[in-house]
Amino acid sequence: MALIPRFSVLGLALAILFLAASLTPSLIPRDPVLQGVLGGVVMALGYLATRIVEGIWWLADMPVPRGRPRQVVLGLLSLGALAALGLALRYSHVWQNDLRARMGVEPTSGGHLVQVLLVAVAVFAVLHTLGRLVAAFSRIVRARLYRVMPRRRADVLGFLLVGLALFVLTRDGLLDRTINALDSTFETAQALFDTAPPAPAEARIPGSPASLVDWKAMGQPGRDFVTGGPDAAAIAAFTGRPARDPLRVYVGRANADTPQERAELALAELIRLGAFDRKVLIVTSPTGTGWMDPGSHDPVEYMHGGDIATVAVQYSYMQSPFALVFETRTGLDQAAATVSTIHDYWRGLPPGTRPRLYIHGLSLGAWSSMYATNLFHLVNDPIDGAFWAGPPFPSDFWNRVQTARREDSPWVQPVIRDGSLIRYAARDDDGSAGAAEWGPMRIVFLQYPSDAIVFFDPLSTLRAPVWMREPPGDGVSPYLRFMPIVTQLQLALDMALATTVPGGYGHSYYAQDYIGPWVAVTAPEGWTEADTVRLKAHCDNGFKNGCSNR
Structure with missing residues (x-):
């Protein structure tokens, strides 16, 4: 040579x-x-x-x-x-x-x-x-x-x-x-077992001596989640009314061997804490590493005066792009086991005493929780609603909803019939404009037009995806043009870089844009538009993550 x-x-x-x-x-x-x-x-x-x-x-x-x-x-x-x-x-x-x-x-x-x-x-x-x-x-x-x-x-x-x-x-x-x-x-980065910090003493926190969940096996994302967020004092200071300490349950991948065992452990911990006596119960699926976005979970706890419980189960240690490629089945199986196990217990409770049940997920967590929210959960004793942020492009449920959009609405923020069941939110837009009154179930998708993880199209190697044949959305350059093969590679790199931009663009979802959809989906009692404005200002008041300085 x-x-x-x-x-x-x-x-x-x-x-x-x-x-x-x-x-x-x-x-x-x-x-x-x-x-x-x-x-x-x-x-x-x-x-x-x-x-x-x-x-x-x-x-x-x-x-x-x-x-x-x-x-x-x-x-x-x-x-x-x-x-x-x-x-x-x-x-x-x-x-x-x-x-x-x-x-x-x-x-x-x-x-x-x-x-x-x-x-x-x-x-x-x-x-x-x-x-x-x-x-x-x-x-x-x-x-x-x-x-x-x-x-x-x-x-x-x-x-x-x-x-x-x-x-x-x-x-x-x-x-x-x-x-x-x-x-x-x-x-290793999750600080499991020997490298774990000391366990909390409060019985209401998973991982404590009274808990069924082993603190050392929970992993760092789970420990951050269950010990973070606003407490009753912070919520009461904001609302001016008495509040409760929110309940947060997290089961790490190392806490049990199989998806079903982890789901059953999560349910047992919810029962121990009295989570089914709260007004609101949110079953959420974390991102690939197990991370839970404080910007999503802190605001909804303020809205409901802390009378809320949230549960999540980890399925991977990898970053979401790697988990999406290499551990797809793992996330889907875990979400299906978690949602099914908790929903089956919830539906056996008297309808007048059980909490309102919602499904939530961000990014890969949105995909897995959508997969878990099948027709059996929607038709027979249905959940009260769902809120999914940044759904990845392979999500089957999301794709079916997208293709059902009204022809006069854009692909990046479609309108689904009269908006009484499904709405789309974006930056500074909760999706309520022009929509009919909500029906018995409420579903909201939050997605930014510049998010390649949402709008990547694997079939667009030689033809432009739908959204590139429409006027550019918020944050998208009008100079963007489709080029066979090259555009596909550009969007693939955009997916890898999607979280490197400021909040409100790409795949960087932040608290201010979670607030409107959470209000729409969960309908907090006595909540007003002025409360929404105050909470947005509160969450933008210098907190490092979410809306709490804990």
């Missing part, structure tokens, strides 16, 4: 065109390193696509231009690609800063584009080298096979053997080790 490889000029031209396309606007502002990585990856894909087409062309024995005509064509293509890159570089600064201004992010500096180009070239060089190593390995395999079989048969078998080797290496080697390392790293 030559130290300085010969490149396909046509392949480089297409690679440059792909790099230019990667500089066009996306949903999330990019720093130069991530933008450069994306550019290098799409360059490699463009080059690879060209080499595959050239290989097929050669195998088909198609005519190939030679001499001066070939040089002229390649020269024109190269100049066109460089011109396109020049235009993209010129305007990318404008596109990036327009998007940053919409989200309140600092504008890019003058050296941004230089860094992007350097990183892109470096990534392309690495990927190209890896490709050449695979090609060299393929030649070695085929050379061995030539000794024992005809060339054509050896070529086909060699291709299959190399493909199988790469699959085994990535799937059963590198990928498995990566997953195990991720799980181990996240498990």
Whole structure:
């Protein structure tokens, strides 16, 4: 293999065109390193696509231009690609800063584009080298096979053997080790067992000596949840009325071996604490790591004067993007077991004495809790409502609701019939405008137009998704245009970066936008619009997380 490889000029031209396309606007502002990585990856894909087409062309024995005509064509293509890159570089600064201004992010500096180009070239060089190593390995395999079989048969078998080797290496080697390392790293970060802090003494807090839930096995997200949030004194100080200490129950993944055992442990702890004597009971599903967003749970406890219980069961230690890919079934199974177990007990209580029951989830928790809220829970002794924030794009229930929207409503914030059953909320919008009175059940989706985790479309490789064929939503750049393949890669990177933007954009959901939907779904007794305004101000008053300084 030559130290300085010969490149396909046509392949480089297409690679440059792909790099230019990667500089066009996306949903999330990019720093130069991530933008450069994306550019290098799409360059490699463009080059690879060209080499595959050239290989097929050669195998088909198609005519190939030679001499001066070939040089002229390649020269024109190269100049066109460089011109396109020049235009993209010129305007990318404008596109990036327009998007940053919409989200309140600092504008890019003058050296941004230089860094992007350097990183892109470096990534392309690495990927190209890896490709050449695979090609060299393929030649070695085929050379061995030539000794024992005809060339054509050896070529086909060699291709299959190399493909199988790469699959085994990535799937059963590198990928498995990566997953195990991720799980181990996240498990360590949760401070389980020997690294856990001292358990609480109060009997009303799960993990205490009186609790059925082992404090050390609960994990850090669960411990933060059950010891956080407003207490009775904080709620009374805000409302001016007597309040109760809210109940929070959390069962960690390490607290029991199976989803059903964890669900039954959660139910037993709810019963121990008297949670079914409260006015409101919320069954929520956490994000991939088990994190519970204080910005969602603190406000609803203020609304109901603390006469509320919330329960969650962990299913993973991974960050949501990894859990979405590698532990999808785990989250769905846990949510189904949790909702079914608690709902079955709740429905056996006298209707006049049991709490109102609501389902909630954020991100991957929204997907799993939607899956768990099946028709049996909605038809026979139904729940009182549900509130889901940032539902990931594969969510079946969400997709069915989206496609039932009124044709005159936008995809990013659709209207479902008269709005008496399902409403959509967004930044500074609780979804109530123009809707009919609520029916017996209330369901609200909260989603931001700039959230790629919600609006990614795996089928949009060659066609624009619905929302890109409509006027841009809040926080979305009007410069955003669909480009086959490249847009798909851009949105995939946007998903990974979706939580890096300020609250109210991307996948960064925050307390002020949870408040309106919670009021709509749970209908707090005696609550007014003035109370909503006060609570929004209270939750925006310098608290680090949520609406409590505990």
